Amino acid sequence: MFRPDSICVVGASEDKNKIGGVILGNLLKSGYPGKIFPVNPSRSEILGVKCYPDIKSVKEDIDLCVISIPAKSSVPVVKSAVDLRIPFIVLIPGGFAEAGEYGKMLQNQIKSLVNGTGTRVIGPNTVGIYVPGSRVNTTLTPSERLQFPHEGSIAYISQSGALGLLTLDTLSETGTGIHSFINVGNRSDLDELDLLEYLASIDEVKGVALYLESIPRGKAFLEIAKEFSHKKPIVVLKSGRTQTSARAASLHTASMATDDRVTDGVFRQYSIIRAENEVELMDFSRTLTYSRIATGNRVAVVTSAGGVGVVTADLISLPLRPILKLAELSNDTMAKIRKVIVSFGSAMNPIDITADGDVDQVSQILGILNETEEVDIIILYALPQTPKMNLSLVDVAARWKESGKPIIVGVLGSKMAKEMILLLEQKKVPSFTSISRVVRAAEALAQYSYYIRRDHDKN
Amino acid sequence: MIRIEDFPNGLVDEYNTKAILRKYSIRTPNGILIRDCNIPDNLPLRYPLVVKAVSTNLLHKSESGAVILGISSDSHLKSALEEICKRFQGGSILVEEMIRxxxxxxxxxxxxxxxxxxxxxxxxxxxxxxxxxxxxxxxxxxxxxxxxxxxxxxxxxxxxxxxxxxxxxxxxxxxxxxxxxxxxxxxxxxxxxxxxxxxxxxxxxxxxxxxxxxxx
The missing domain is CATH 3.30.470.20 (ATP-grasp fold, B domain)
Structure with missing residues (x-):
């Protein structure tokens, strides 16, 4: 499915307003190097590619069959695909279990057709899959409307198609790459856990992001998390948080055991990182995938703008958010920093190098902070708006990120800041455009690092 | 093992629940179960005591007045037992030492x-x-x-x-x-x-x- 040598598109069309047209267009435009077999009984050729009346007439091996025709007519195609031993089907159409009794019946037919065979199904009711490394794009949004990310190391599995695609589009703001995107749709056969288990086990994937609305196979999920979450981060955005448990049960525990609280506790127990929203889902995935593990939760902040440092320090120190601690620097460390910065700067954490600070000073301070035992995580504000800063700050941050303590970079603003963010992302330095995102990412890193240390002690 | 037929209402009463807890070394107060309002003369318990109606229907006792706390004498105990007996006829009563x-x-x-x-x-x-x-x-x-x-x-x-x-x-x-x-x-x-x-x-x-x- 992730590296198919050939793909057929059932319901292919040259009409860009039809889903089958978009999918074929996306495959052709993304430069998919394998064989493409459009299937449509009323055409002999589509967009210059030979077209077949049905999948049986293809008479060549098909690795992946994308079906984009209405629900009812898709059932016999699935049957042919099973007969032809096609290993994977992406079943796009809606109108199945989500649409009432008749649809449910159709979905059950799909289920029993593939049950026990070598054919596995993603969907129905899916927006498709996207695997940039093998140039497989079976999604139903035209590429002129959505920026598809380049190849990277984060796998993204979503129970929502639309939210998934929108998040992919947002990723291009930072130039973040992904390994794959899969929308599991109605989960007639393969579900998010089958995919999680596979993706977490392969080397190219360094972290997995999941958007989940429900976790029906909760125990299996925890087993997978137990096996993989300490090897690569699993970040989950779980929706449906306000749903409360049945009040009728009437024991205190039962009435307090809301889905949200239970999920929260169980995720902590199994080292799964929870994101609050779609922005955090990707922020945390990037941070945890790119960063090394922190030795603790003490944060040093380096900034060329005093206010930015103070707001950061406030967020870190709020009593309601106990995950991070502002590092207390020793007199010795502060004396070293004082030698680097101007006299009106602050050597006390948050370290303020002032608008007079330049790239070289930042580099020296990062050196000092990496040397001392008093700091576990560094937050660096790379603010290209201050006069002596420039893009070479990216190399400094990247060098220290590679060799030293985890570093999370804040780049506020939009003009030169955008360029800086893209450059930092290329070097896999996690960087964010707001103070609160920076602090939340640092919290996720401290939390995940704690889990790793805890689970290591347990074993 | 807990058997569903022993608790047809789906609720294991306080007395039986505590017996199960004790099997797993969870501490419960010293107490005695009184059936059919047969009030004994001498209880091997130390004051102050608590009297509770035991039922498979009551979930929140303090909300339905089925518990009397802070009983510190024989006469107080007698009147408390009589009151609970009157209010919850046919049920059992649990007398327990009060825990501080x-x-x-x-x-x-x-x-x-x-x-x-x-x-x-x-x-x-x-x-x-x-x-x-x-x-x-x-x-x-x-x-x-x-x-x-x-x-x-x-x-x-x-x-x-x-x-x-x-x-x-x-x-x-x-x-x-x-x-x-x-x-x-x-x-x-x-x-x-x-x-x-x-x-x-x-x-x-x-x-x-x-x-x-x-x-x-």
């Missing part, structure tokens, strides 16, 4: 759709619900899970002693492990379980009220 402690906790279990049985630790007994001061984990508890749970609720702030209030961390840990063990051993029919309150003192943790809801 420094802080109240709640330990509970709920069968979740996704993750199977999950355990809850909460601070403040009845206030746990108001403040949402609770923490959950699956029953596969490790030592670090338990200390995280304690620190996630305000209970954790009392562990080192706070303004003279001292509670025993070890006893809370033991109680949580014991409940987890109960669920793993005979939890199959248990839908939910409450120990509320678990009264904590410097060297004890006692399940003062407890109930189990069973279902197939």
């Amino acid at each position: 402690g420094n802080f109240e906790a709640i330990i509970g279990v709920k069968r979740s759709h996704s993750f199977g049985h999950v355990m809850m630790l909460g601070s403040g007994g009845i206030f746990a619900e108001i403040f949402g001061d609770v923490s959950f984990r699956t029953v596969d508890l490790s030592k670090s899970d338990i200390s995280e749970m304690m620190n996630e609720v305000s209970l954790g702030k009392f562990l080192g002693g706070y303004r003279g209030i001292k509670i025993s961390k070890e006893k809370i840990v033991e109680a949580l492990y014991s409940v987890a063990n109960l669920i793993k051993t005979e939890g199959e029919l248990i839908e939910s379980l409450d120990i509320n309150p678990l009264i904590l003192s410097e060297n004890d943790a006692i399940a003062v009220d407890a109930k189990i809801v069973v279902s197939k």
